[in-house]
Amino acid sequence: MLINTVILLLRDGLPIVFMLVLLLSSMKNAHYSYQWLIKAVSIAMLVTASLLIFIDTIAHWYDGMGIELLFSIGFIGVYFLIVVHLFAKPNTTPLWLKPASAMGIFVLVVSVNTINFLVYLTGFWSQTELLASILIGMLLGVGICVSVGILLYFILQLNQQKVQFGINNILLLLFGCGQLTQAIHLLLQMDLLPAEAAIWDSSFLVDENSELGYFFTALVGYDARPTSLHIFLYVLALLLPIAFYYWRRNHPNITTHQEHN
Amino acid sequence: MFKWKVNITSCLLLFSCAVFAQRPEFVLEIKDHLFYPAEIHIPKNKKVKLVIYNYDATPEEFDSFDLNREKVIFPHRKSIIFIGPLPEGRYSFFGEYHPNTAKGVVIVDDTTTVNQPLEESSHVD
Numbered sequence: 001m002l003i004n005t006v007i008l009l010l011r012d013g014l015p016i017v018f019m020l021v022l023l024l025s026s027m028k029n030a031h032y033s034y035q036w037l038i039k040a041v042s043i044a045m046l047v048t049a050s051l052l053i054f055i056d057t058i059a060h061w062y063d064g065m066g067i068e069l070l071f072s073i074g075f076i077g078v079y080f081l082i083v084v085h086l087f088a089k090p091n092t093t094p095l096w097l098k099p100a101s102a103m104g105i106f107v108l109v110v111s112v113n114t115i116n117f118l119v120y121l122t123g124f125w126s127q128t129e130l131l132a133s134i135l136i137g138m139l140l141g142v143g144i145c146v147s148v149g150i151l152l153y154f155i156l157q158l159n160q161q162k163v164q165f166g167i168n169n170i171l172l173l174l175f176g177c178g179q180l181t182q183a184i185h186l187l188l189q190m191d192l193l194p195a196e197a198a199i200w201d202s203s204f205l206v207d208e209n210s211e212l213g214y215f216f217t218a219l220v221g222y223d224a225r226p227t228s229l230h231i232f233l234y235v236l237a238l239l240l241p242i243a244f245y246y247w248r249r250n251h252p253n254i255t256t257h258q259e260h261n
Numbered sequence: 262m263f264k265w266k267v268n269i270t271s272c273l274l275l276f277s278c279a280v281f282a283q284r285p286e287f288v289l290e291i292k293d294h295l296f297y298p299a300e301i302h303i304p305k306n307k308k309v310k311l312v313i314y315n316y317d318a319t320p321e322e323f324d325s326f327d328l329n330r331e332k333v334i335f336p337h338r339k340s341i342i343f344i345g346p347l348p349e350g351r352y353s354f355f356g357e358y359h360p361n362t363a364k365g366v367v368i369v370d371d372t373t374t375v376n377q378p379l380e381e382s383s384h385v386d
Binding site: 004008055056059060063064065067068116119120123124127185188189190191195196197198203207208209223224225 | 284308310319320322326329330332333335336338339340341342343345346347348357358360
């Protein structure tokens with residue numbers, strides 16, 4: 001149960017840690033205070049607690065696939081909020097847009113990723129003989145997640161501000177694409193998207209069930225056995241915002257003119 | 262405008278084909294942190310519906326790296342997962358909360374046998 005708790009915590013905790021590090025770095029670069037984080041933590045706690053109360057009922061929706069439906073909407077929401085966050089600039093968009101999108105991303109990622117672990121925790125909480133190993137496993141898991149998060153944060157801060165800004169934005173976009181692939185997985189699992197066979201199997205290089213696999217899955221949505229639909233949507237989700245960024249950079253007059261109107 | 266209409270119609274058709282297609286149904290049960298049956302035979306290159314009943318008092322998470330699926334099944338509840346289409350082979354799955362005991366394998370071959378759904382017990386909604 002100890003190892004199991006550590007694995008579950010790494011799987012569910014790493015995406016939260018990566019999101020938090022990337023958002024903290026992004027908001028620091030944009031010279032915002034930590035006010036948004038305090039509000040986001042409070043809202044995330046409320047949303048997660050409400051979800052935990054109603055999760056059994058939600059699980060029953062849509063012929064037993066209610067959680068997948070809700071989470072896939074959440075994952076898609078995270079991607080779009082990340083795109084909004086990346087393009088929100090004080091001189092062209094409302095000032096509140098960047099912190100509001102950061103809060104939205106935080107709330108969605110935290111509530112979607114913590115709920116499975118909380119179900120596990122509450123399911124076994126009453127079994128006192130397992131309590132010690134679950135608690136030690138949680139401590140170890142939280143320790144690993146925090147260490148990885150601190151390391152990533154300081155690696156991001158090492159670079160010059162302009163380089164750091166670029167790396168941070170690319171990582172945030174890749175994280176968003178990863179969240180989108182989670183939604184595709186769930187929609188395939190619900191039979192709402194047409195299924196195909198995997199195009200390749202790279203588990204001999206990086207197994208999804210390994211430490212490195214957890215790391216890359218959480219950070220960039222690594223999938224050892226992707227389908228063509230996964231690859232198409234991932235590349236599209238990655239390239240569209242980049243293309244829009246370069247288009248906007250090359251046509252500053254058009255966008256500024258439209259925004260002023 | 263016409264192109265847009267064609268594209269929207271194609272998307273809706275694709276979506277509805279996936280949603281309303283009839284899938285062969287297979288039943289899996291969780292009892293005492295074990296999967297029954299521990300081996301399921303499904304036809305190759307076909308998407309199938311896996312109905313999972315959890316008769317235990319604790320939740321379990323159906324997890325499979327080979328099948329790329331994971332889903333929490335609440336105590337005394339039923340859940341559905343669609344898997345496939347898959348080429349011939351063995352695809353292992355396990356219970357994430359009890360990985361040492363809850364283990365099983367999906368064997369994809371030419372078999373066309375479809376398990377009959379069990380009568381839902383009063384303990385499972």
